[in-house]
Structures are given as C-alpha cells and as structure tokens.
Amino acid sequence: MVTRIVRYAQIVDILSKYGFGIGLEKLFPGRARFKLPGEDKAAEGTTIYERIRLALEELGPTFVKFGQIMSTRTELLPPEMIEQLKRLQDHAKPVPFSEVMAIIEENCPEWEDYFGDIEETPVASASIGQVHRAYLRDGTKVALKIQRPGIPEIIELDIGILQSMAERIETVLPETRVYNPKGMVDDFAHQIVKELDFTRDARNANRMSRNFQNFPGVRFPKIYWEYSKPHFLVMEFVEGVRIDDREAIREMGQDPHAIGVRGFHAYLKMIFEDGYFHGDPHPGNLLVTKEGDIVFLDFGIVGILRPEKRQNFINLLFALTTDNIELMIRSLEGFGIVIAEEDREALRDDLYIMMHDFSGGEGDGVSQLNFGLVVTELTEAMRRYRLKVPMNLMLLLKVFVMVLDIGVRLDPKFNFGKEVTPYLSKLADANTFSEGYMKRASMALLEGADALLDMPRNINLMLRRLSTGSFKLEIVENDIQKLQMALDRFSDKLLMGMVVASLVVGSSLVLQVSSVTLPTQISWIAIGGYTAAVLCGFYAIYHVIFLKFRMER
Known part of the structure; x- marks a missing residue:
C-alpha cells in the first residue's frame, strides 16, 4: 500500500521530471530536492502546456480527472492549455481485461447467467472506470461501466495532497485567491467521491429522462438496475457520433444547425425549468444517433439550481443581451458576490466598456461569438477587484460557453441572442404569475405585514428597557x-x-x-x-x- 510520504515523493519526482521543480521549491521551500527544468529529457521539445498534460497523465487517475474538470474552465485558463487538457478526456490507459473480469465477478458473481458475451477491448477508458460492450442473454446490446481496481484508496490519498498544495498556493500566491484554489479542490473532492458510486450516475440519468419525457429528440440511456452495483453499472449501449462532428452528422442525413439549436434549448430547459442540469457537456458526452436524437452520457457532474438562483441567471443573461449594467451587477450580487462600495463606480465603467467592446452595437447585446470572451473579461474584472467567484456561477457560465461552442461548430451562423432572448422573454412572462412566483410574493407580503404589526411591540420593548436600565448600547x-x-x-x-x-x-x-x-x-x-x-x-x-x-x- 502506498503511503502519503511515498505518494508525495512520487508526485515531486514526476513534476520535477517535467520541469516544474522551481515552482515546487517556491511552494515548499527546503522541503525536498527538486530537479531543475531540462534535467529530464521528457521536458525537451514540448511546450509548458504539453508538459502539464503529460505530467497529469503520469500522476494517475485523480490528477487526470482533475485535469478533465479543469479543461472545462475556459473562463480561467489559456486556450493552449485547454486544448491540451481536452486530450485527457477519453484517453486514460485501459485496465487489463483480467482485472476487469475480477471486478465483474466480485460485483456480479452470476454474470454468466445474465451476459452472453463481453468484449475484451474497451469502448472507452476514463480515469475512474472504463466501458466494455456486452450482450445480454436475449441479444440486447449493453454497455458495462466498470470501476478501476483500488481507485477509492488512490483518490483519497491524492485529494489530501491536492488540498495541501491548494492551501500553499493561496498562501504563497495571494493573487490566486480570486480563483479560490481551496474551494476548487474541495468541490473536486466532493464531486469525485460522488462519482465513485455509479448508482448515483444512474439515478441522475433516470431523473433527467423523466424531465425530458415530453421533449422530442433528446434521450438518456436506459439503466438495467437488476444487474447494477456501486462499482459496476449496466446500461443501454448507444451508437452514434460526437455532437461536434459536423460532417458525420450530415452523412447521416441530419441537419447540424437543427441539432445545435435542439441541444441548446435542451440545456435552457435543464437550467431554467428543471434546475437540474448535465454539468459536463464536452462533445464526448453528447452523441447524435442516425435517427437524429441527442443522447446524453456520463452523469457524474450534475448542477443544481434553486428557483431564486435561476432568476438571477435569467437576469444575468438579460443584462448581457440588452447591455444593462445595473441588472448585471444586481445579478452578480444575487449569486453572493460582495462588491465594495468604493469599487462600484470603477466596476460599472469596466463592465460598460466590456459590453460595448463585445456587442454588435448600441443596445444589441453580446453576440454568441463573443460570449466566451465576455466570460473571460468578467472573470478578469472580478480578479482585479478581488471579488470571490462562487463555484455555482462558474459552473453555469462554463456550461453555457461549452454549449455555445458546440452550437457554433455545428453552424457558424448560430445566433446566441436570437435563440436565448425569446426563450427568456417567454420564461419571464410564464413566471410572472406562476405558482412559485405567487408563493414568493405572498411570503414577502406576509413578512412585511408581520414586521409592521410587530413595530409597536418592539418600540414598547425598547422604551421599557430604557426605563429599567437594561438597554444595551454596542460601541465598536x-x-x-x-x-x-x-x-x-x-x-x-x-x-x-x-x-x-x-x-x-x-x-x-x-x-x-x-x-x-x-x-x-x-x-x-x-x-x-x-x-x-x-x-x-x-x-x-x-x-x-x-x-x-x-x-x-
């Protein structure tokens, strides 16, 4: 069994091997003997972003998964680094089939009674598990998702090391606190522990499938619960092409523009109507079948949005499409971002310049081609004013950027404003006298009435305390x-x-x-x-x- 000290030494050796010894020395001065850049030939002839990817691959499943999640943070990282991290998505080294069979036998001892054949070559290999094609006894084609052996222990050890590194980064480099490294690692730890339970993924898929019963053209794989376990999941095998493969979609006789619009509206429904959305929309997790259906895969990352947060995000999108600076600031504050009074005017100026730099014209709002740049500029403004960015807002912006990127790949003329503005207007009209809106309005009215009725009693209580000498005055x-x-x-x-x-x-x-x-x-x-x-x-x-x-x- 690998101990924390041994694992730490392994991480130090690998990072030093790829030329990151100086950075480690700055974070942990005098703790270990680090190699200098260029000491190992593995670092020669490669860019820094390639070396980061290679180091993550060699560090193992936890770091590969962390890199996969960070590959979606297009609002934080440079495009060259995002491109390298995206190569981590579906290229983890496969587990030998003998080890796979050992896991199947452990979780499903009577597997031969249920499955007629299991293919040895995996269809996909990820950081936590890998997928094999199989056939039930009746000939139904299914996908077996099998967890890698020993992965829970490895992840627990690596998470502790990542948390220590995040704390040191925030201490040594205070300017990184706006990105909340500790919060990012904590969220990653919480997320990856949930992903270790495959039945949670299955429940997420079932819930989304129910939400989309009346939404044609969008499907979710069927789960075979009778065979599934926390480390062994059996689900429908879906055949299709990646959603960003425009030519393959055309060859199947489908319209890429229609696919992009449908996928975009599916996410609008998830976010604004269901408050429960697929949080990892990279193209490998979205397939298009020959019938033209969009099929969602991998439900490990799921976003949850309460009604009041949905309204804040609606307001934020309205602000972007109408150049409304005040509405944008109120929306950001609705997500819990605290803006110092002395920074308000300067922030308004920066947002005003940002909106007009990336809009189609006066009052035209932000175009879809510039949405990713707006997110980057918005994050940069938050960094300048030391505003703490909440993770739920970053997840929402990340999902929107990725979905819009897919839409533009499918059709360069895909129009963000044209698609989102009518939807938000319809949603606002529907919500004006909706049951939830009326309930919130009733609660606000009742709270106001209670405060008004309590006023005489509170004044009487204050006067009585003054007369008895029990009134307390707090002085700073x-x-x-x-x-x-x-x-x-x-x-x-x-x-x-x-x-x-x-x-x-x-x-x-x-x-x-x-x-x-x-x-x-x-x-x-x-x-x-x-x-x-x-x-x-x-x-x-x-x-x-x-x-x-x-x-x-």
Whole structure:
C-alpha cells in the first residue's frame, strides 16, 4: 500500500521530471530536492502546456480527472492549455481485461447467467472506470461501466495532497485567491467521491429522462438496475457520433444547425425549468444517433439550481443581451458576490466598456461569438477587484460557453441572442404569475405585514428597557479608542490647571508669611513658583489655541 510520504515523493519526482521543480521549491521551500527544468529529457521539445498534460497523465487517475474538470474552465485558463487538457478526456490507459473480469465477478458473481458475451477491448477508458460492450442473454446490446481496481484508496490519498498544495498556493500566491484554489479542490473532492458510486450516475440519468419525457429528440440511456452495483453499472449501449462532428452528422442525413439549436434549448430547459442540469457537456458526452436524437452520457457532474438562483441567471443573461449594467451587477450580487462600495463606480465603467467592446452595437447585446470572451473579461474584472467567484456561477457560465461552442461548430451562423432572448422573454412572462412566483410574493407580503404589526411591540420593548436600565448600547472598538484618547487629553489639561492653581495659591501664602517670619530665601522660592505657574499658564493657553486653530483648518 502506498503511503502519503511515498505518494508525495512520487508526485515531486514526476513534476520535477517535467520541469516544474522551481515552482515546487517556491511552494515548499527546503522541503525536498527538486530537479531543475531540462534535467529530464521528457521536458525537451514540448511546450509548458504539453508538459502539464503529460505530467497529469503520469500522476494517475485523480490528477487526470482533475485535469478533465479543469479543461472545462475556459473562463480561467489559456486556450493552449485547454486544448491540451481536452486530450485527457477519453484517453486514460485501459485496465487489463483480467482485472476487469475480477471486478465483474466480485460485483456480479452470476454474470454468466445474465451476459452472453463481453468484449475484451474497451469502448472507452476514463480515469475512474472504463466501458466494455456486452450482450445480454436475449441479444440486447449493453454497455458495462466498470470501476478501476483500488481507485477509492488512490483518490483519497491524492485529494489530501491536492488540498495541501491548494492551501500553499493561496498562501504563497495571494493573487490566486480570486480563483479560490481551496474551494476548487474541495468541490473536486466532493464531486469525485460522488462519482465513485455509479448508482448515483444512474439515478441522475433516470431523473433527467423523466424531465425530458415530453421533449422530442433528446434521450438518456436506459439503466438495467437488476444487474447494477456501486462499482459496476449496466446500461443501454448507444451508437452514434460526437455532437461536434459536423460532417458525420450530415452523412447521416441530419441537419447540424437543427441539432445545435435542439441541444441548446435542451440545456435552457435543464437550467431554467428543471434546475437540474448535465454539468459536463464536452462533445464526448453528447452523441447524435442516425435517427437524429441527442443522447446524453456520463452523469457524474450534475448542477443544481434553486428557483431564486435561476432568476438571477435569467437576469444575468438579460443584462448581457440588452447591455444593462445595473441588472448585471444586481445579478452578480444575487449569486453572493460582495462588491465594495468604493469599487462600484470603477466596476460599472469596466463592465460598460466590456459590453460595448463585445456587442454588435448600441443596445444589441453580446453576440454568441463573443460570449466566451465576455466570460473571460468578467472573470478578469472580478480578479482585479478581488471579488470571490462562487463555484455555482462558474459552473453555469462554463456550461453555457461549452454549449455555445458546440452550437457554433455545428453552424457558424448560430445566433446566441436570437435563440436565448425569446426563450427568456417567454420564461419571464410564464413566471410572472406562476405558482412559485405567487408563493414568493405572498411570503414577502406576509413578512412585511408581520414586521409592521410587530413595530409597536418592539418600540414598547425598547422604551421599557430604557426605563429599567437594561438597554444595551454596542460601541465598536474604534469609538472606544477615540473616547479614551479624548478623556486622556482632558485629564492632562485638568491636571495642568490644578498644578498652576496650586502653585499660585501656595506661592501667595508663602509670600504673605515670609514677609514676617520666614527667611528671604523662602521668598525667592515663592517667586519661582509664581514664575512656573505663569509659564505653565501661557503654555496651556497657547496649546489650546494652537490645537483649535489646527482642527479648524
């Protein structure tokens, strides 16, 4: 069994091998002996993004999966890096068939009673599992999704290391906090642990299938629950081509433009009507059959959107299509983004410039070809103003960018505004007097009425506490410090006044007595006291007048 120390050493060696030793030394100074770039021939003749991909592949399933998820963050990473990370999608090294059969026998001991044949060569091989084509006893073609052996233990170990690295990155490079590395790793950890349970994927597929019962042209694979287990999933085998393969779609006699529009509207329904959407729409997870149906695959990443968040995203899209800066700011705040008051005007200016740089003209809104650039600029603005980007908003924007990218690949004339604006207008009209809207409006009215009715009681309670002396007034620390400083200055002046008065009174008594009974030297002491009192008095008068003049200025 690999321990954390051994695994950490493996990660250090692999990252150093591909030329990232200096970065590791900056994150963990003096912790280990890192190789310098160029020490290993694996780093020669490749770009930094290629080396990142190669390192992730060699680091194993957890890092491959992390790279796959990061390949969807087009709003954060450079296009060259996205292109390399996309190559991780379906090219994980397959598990030998002997190990696959061991897993099948462990999860389904009577598999020979159910399956007539299982093909040795996998159809697809991913970081967590791989898919084999098989046939049931009645000849039905099915897909077997089998989890890689020992993967839960490997993932648990790697997640701990990734969390440590994310914490160090935020500490050493504070400017990265706007991207929330710790939050990204935590979300990834939460996500990948859920993906280890294949029955969760199956439940997600069933739920989406029910949501699309009355939506023609969109399908989800059938799940064979009687054979499925958490590490072994049996589902309908779907034959088709990737949704971004425009020529193959044409060869099947289907219209790429119609496919793109239907896929886009399917996502609009998932997000705005169901609040439950497929969160990983890379082309390998969307197939087009010869009948022209779009079939969704891989339901490990699913987004959930509560009704109030759906309304915020509707407002954000309306803002983008109508150049409405104030609506955009309110929408961002609706997602929990806190904007400092002193940054508001500057942020408005930046958003105004962004909208007009990427719109088709005054009031025309953002075109579909520029939506990805707008997302990038929006994220850059958040970075400049140190705004924390919530992960649910980034998932929504990521899904929209990816779906629009597929639409444009299928038809370069695909129009974002033309497709989304009528849908949002219809949705807004439908929601105006919908059951959910009326319920929220009723709740708001009841809360307002309750507050109004409670006002006399609250005022009476406050007056009673004032009369009994139990009223508490909270003062912030800064106010207490200012009050203390003022009291200190007042006490100093009072002490000086008392000293001057004492010197005057004491010296007068001494002079009066010394003229009769005391020696001459005592008289000079009294005169000295008078002199000190006069000097102190002049200093006090000057100090008060000078301070008052300075404060007035």
